[in-house]
Amino acid sequence: MTTKKILLFCFLSVCQCVLAQNKPAISLNEVIVTDGALKKYSKTLQVQVLNDSMIQRNYSSLTNLLRYNSLLYLKEYGNGMTSSVSFRGTTAAQTAVIWNGININSQLLGQTDFNTITPLGYTNVSVRTGGGSGIYGSSAIGGSIHLNNELHFKKQFQNLLRMNFGSFNTQGYYYQLIASDEKVASQFSVSRNSSDNDYSYPNSNQKNQNGDYYNTSLNGSFGYKINLNHKINFYSQVYDGLRHFSGTLASISVSKYYDLNTRNLLEWVGLHKDFTSKLKLAYVTENYKYYENKDKDIFSEGGAKTKIIKYDLDYSPTKNFTVNSVVDFTQINGFGTSINNAKRSIGAASLLVKHTLSPVMQYEASVRQEVATNYRNPFLYSFGLVYQPLEMYSIKLNTSKNFRLPSFNDLYWEGSGNHELIPELSHQMELGQELKINALKFSLTGFYIQTKGMIRWIPNETGQWTPINTASVVNKGVEATGSYFKNFRGHNFNISLAYGYTSSVDQSNQKQLIYVPYHKMTMNADYSYKNWSLNYQYLFNGAVFTSADNYYRLKEYQVSNLSVYYKIGELDHYKIGIQALNLFNENYQTVEVRPMPGSNYNLTLTIKY
Amino acid sequence: MKFKIFTIAVLASTLFLGSCTNDTNEEKSLGAYDNGFFIINEGGFGKANAEISFITNDFVTQQNSLYSAINQGKLLGDTAQDFNANGEFGYIVMNGSNTIQIVNRYSFKSIATIDKDLKNPRYIVFANGKGYVTNWGDGSDATDDYIAVVNLTSNTIESKIPVAEGPEKLIVYNNKLYVAHLGGYGSGNTVSVVDVLTSKVTATISVGDKPASIEENQGVIYVLSSGKASWTGDETAGKLQKINPTTNMVSTTLDFALTSHPGQMDIENNKLYFTQAKNVFVMNTSDTVLPSKALFTTSFSIYGFAVNNNSVYLADAADYSSNGKVVIYDTNGVLKNNSTVGVTPNGFYFNN
Numbered sequence: 001m002t003t004k005k006i007l008l009f010c011f012l013s014v015c016q017c018v019l020a021q022n023k024p025a026i027s028l029n030e031v032i033v034t035d036g037a038l039k040k041y042s043k044t045l046q047v048q049v050l051n052d053s054m055i056q057r058n059y060s061s062l063t064n065l066l067r068y069n070s071l072l073y074l075k076e077y078g079n080g081m082t083s084s085v086s087f088r089g090t091t092a093a094q095t096a097v098i099w100n101g102i103n104i105n106s107q108l109l110g111q112t113d114f115n116t117i118t119p120l121g122y123t124n125v126s127v128r129t130g131g132g133s134g135i136y137g138s139s140a141i142g143g144s145i146h147l148n149n150e151l152h153f154k155k156q157f158q159n160l161l162r163m164n165f166g167s168f169n170t171q172g173y174y175y176q177l178i179a180s181d182e183k184v185a186s187q188f189s190v191s192r193n194s195s196d197n198d199y200s201y202p203n204s205n206q207k208n209q210n211g212d213y214y215n216t217s218l219n220g221s222f223g224y225k226i227n228l229n230h231k232i233n234f235y236s237q238v239y240d241g242l243r244h245f246s247g248t249l250a251s252i253s254v255s256k257y258y259d260l261n262t263r264n265l266l267e268w269v270g271l272h273k274d275f276t277s278k279l280k281l282a283y284v285t286e287n288y289k290y291y292e293n294k295d296k297d298i299f300s301e302g303g304a305k306t307k308i309i310k311y312d313l314d315y316s317p318t319k320n321f322t323v324n325s326v327v328d329f330t331q332i333n334g335f336g337t338s339i340n341n342a343k344r345s346i347g348a349a350s351l352l353v354k355h356t357l358s359p360v361m362q363y364e365a366s367v368r369q370e371v372a373t374n375y376r377n378p379f380l381y382s383f384g385l386v387y388q389p390l391e392m393y394s395i396k397l398n399t400s401k402n403f404r405l406p407s408f409n410d411l412y413w414e415g416s417g418n419h420e421l422i423p424e425l426s427h428q429m430e431l432g433q434e435l436k437i438n439a440l441k442f443s444l445t446g447f448y449i450q451t452k453g454m455i456r457w458i459p460n461e462t463g464q465w466t467p468i469n470t471a472s473v474v475n476k477g478v479e480a481t482g483s484y485f486k487n488f489r490g491h492n493f494n495i496s497l498a499y500g501y502t503s504s505v506d507q508s509n510q511k512q513l514i515y516v517p518y519h520k521m522t523m524n525a526d527y528s529y530k531n532w533s534l535n536y537q538y539l540f541n542g543a544v545f546t547s548a549d550n551y552y553r554l555k556e557y558q559v560s561n562l563s564v565y566y567k568i569g570e571l572d573h574y575k576i577g578i579q580a581l582n583l584f585n586e587n588y589q590t591v592e593v594r595p596m597p598g599s600n601y602n603l604t605l606t607i608k609y
Numbered sequence: 610m611k612f613k614i615f616t617i618a619v620l621a622s623t624l625f626l627g628s629c630t631n632d633t634n635e636e637k638s639l640g641a642y643d644n645g646f647f648i649i650n651e652g653g654f655g656k657a658n659a660e661i662s663f664i665t666n667d668f669v670t671q672q673n674s675l676y677s678a679i680n681q682g683k684l685l686g687d688t689a690q691d692f693n694a695n696g697e698f699g700y701i702v703m704n705g706s707n708t709i710q711i712v713n714r715y716s717f718k719s720i721a722t723i724d725k726d727l728k729n730p731r732y733i734v735f736a737n738g739k740g741y742v743t744n745w746g747d748g749s750d751a752t753d754d755y756i757a758v759v760n761l762t763s764n765t766i767e768s769k770i771p772v773a774e775g776p777e778k779l780i781v782y783n784n785k786l787y788v789a790h791l792g793g794y795g796s797g798n799t800v801s802v803v804d805v806l807t808s809k810v811t812a813t814i815s816v817g818d819k820p821a822s823i824e825e826n827q828g829v830i831y832v833l834s835s836g837k838a839s840w841t842g843d844e845t846a847g848k849l850q851k852i853n854p855t856t857n858m859v860s861t862t863l864d865f866a867l868t869s870h871p872g873q874m875d876i877e878n879n880k881l882y883f884t885q886a887k888n889v890f891v892m893n894t895s896d897t898v899l900p901s902k903a904l905f906t907t908s909f910s911i912y913g914f915a916v917n918n919n920s921v922y923l924a925d926a927a928d929y930s931s932n933g934k935v936v937i938y939d940t941n942g943v944l945k946n947n948s949t950v951g952v953t954p955n956g957f958y959f960n961n
Binding site: 077248249250251252292293296298299300414415416458459460461462463464514546547548549551552592593 | 840
């Protein structure tokens, strides 16, 4: 009913085009964000920005950052091991991870392992809800995670060194250099993390066995203003990690796994009168090596190389109207022990429009058509509307059609891959409301996603596991968030709460999908005074089913973390922090028979000059 | 709770049976789990949800999750591959845990766990007062496969006999082990003969590709090979072969059609039963051609298979994460019973 009214209202408003708006002066763009659509075409969805101070609290992995600061559900095959996400009850391959505007989901798996991404090194990490395939391509069904490096063209020179030491011989070293002026902006960082990860399982005499890991990340961002009209930006990343895959309550493990991922993006930005053109070239590689027995020189391996060329022309004749036309071409080569040099080429054209109809109403729309070598591609669209009748209140509506491509493993895995697979398709809609009363903020969002042709691996008649387009799934849910801040005589309070209810039902048997909790709640409470700050995190994760018949389940869990920081001196040169993680020693598992650590502690020291 | 009711039911039925059978035929029950069959629910690999179910021969009483119910909630382990018994002891081979769980097969009380010197253990048999367990070693290593020799007194592995890659099912005949090399991660095509007295491989017999089942009946060794699947790019036909254990030579070979890959085999009363996808076939052991028509066809791919006392026992692994089913037919293909059991049922042990 509400939806109908809004649509009617929208239809009427379109007739009253707002004319003769003043054009903005060409700005020098102090801050460069290469993922432009995240700011420009995300007004009708929910975008949550996880800033540097949040990253500092949950620095160890993208898994932990999102687990404690968003409504996404994450599961790990043991602490620090393979990690996957469920966004709004969708599957792991239905969330896109976007690095500086480029989709970096593994081409082999179709998903990202959230423990192979170190959140330190990004300016921020954003969580964008809902469909985004029209902009970001495959997998943006539940939503997308954006890893952003922002470049600031202002005079600064900063060195930052950060070290952390904690339980289970967990160590982290992070160094960052920022050197910029009005013409050149550069940022470089290197991080190294390692852990013996040999924690005792709570209430048990067993230890986490064979779970040690280390990883190194290098990030570089570089921007150069050639003149007022031309800029060149370059972003680069290397991730190199080794994990010994840990055992379970009932089996020991001797395996190990190497990851080596590289990402490079070169961007040439041209600013002309009403036009902004961006030419992007990207080269992304992924490689893995798996040793069943770490002591033997026998392994399986695989990888992919992705080349992307993208041209984005932005035309903004008025302040209130922007249209982007984007053409891109992607070529992917997959290879490895079980994939015999497979190739995929995708060409795509999309059109995006943003239009402010009146001071209180704005819409965004996109269409995209892909043409690919190995499958028939759907036509994708999105339409969103934001209506803000009052300064303090706004309504957002968004509907879209999105897709998820079969991965290289789905298509080409020797003996199992299925060449007949077609993309998973989703139709979805969400309606959000936001209310701001001074320091109080609320939001309430309902969503509906229908996915058809979901790809699942099941054994065929001869017992061979093979992927097929099978289930149709309907996801419905509600997300509520609230936050409040208060400053009182130098005391700062900030509290934010989020709760999500998610139903994700396989239409063939009317059962909830496995590893989708009905309930998740997070809370972050901050207090700071003078040089002290304190943070308390709370997570409630509802029970999940672990079998398709919903007979077996993992019980719900609650985890609390407490952090205290102290800044030494007035100039913030030194900061010291102590964290107690899993404060109440909750015995919990995110994947069956793989207990997570009980109470553990760490110490952080940050030096900035 | 369920177990209590079950125990009462068993006690009551024993009393009832006791009162109406005549004295000469009276069989004394050896425990709660005598006169029924165990179902091996292998569980999901890495999930440690393997369990054993028990159903009485008359199908009246059933109990799932037997091991944890009897043993204070203890986990049986990861991926139960095989169950076999020697005397009063049951041996459950845990492929994912690299252990053998030893229980009293009448009370199901845990006796011991062998947790050393096993690597990817598959199947167990008993001969010459010892246990013999096939082991793949690391699946990715074709050269580290072996038969573990179990000391049944100390419940330890006393020695290892190196064999070719992928030793799977095995039988004992005349103090010799006949070990079918299914091939592990790859594809095997031999049967190794191991003399249990010398612990030496004394012969290697070439058979079809992927020998999945091996049985002995009246002094003849039967081997059913599935053949290589089409996806290998080198599809081969399944074979049913007879081996003469005196000469260790294949005496008869019956070839299946190229694309028809048979699965498992069992022999009872000189009738040879085998599965192929959803079908169960039967033939006389003396037949010289393969049957062209199935005895009956089920609605599921057959994951576990056995023939016992004129009944055909089938296990349905369903989706491999949910509870599976056990479906029992008589030897004419008439449905007798259907029960929901644990996750991924793969086999049976008849505890009589």
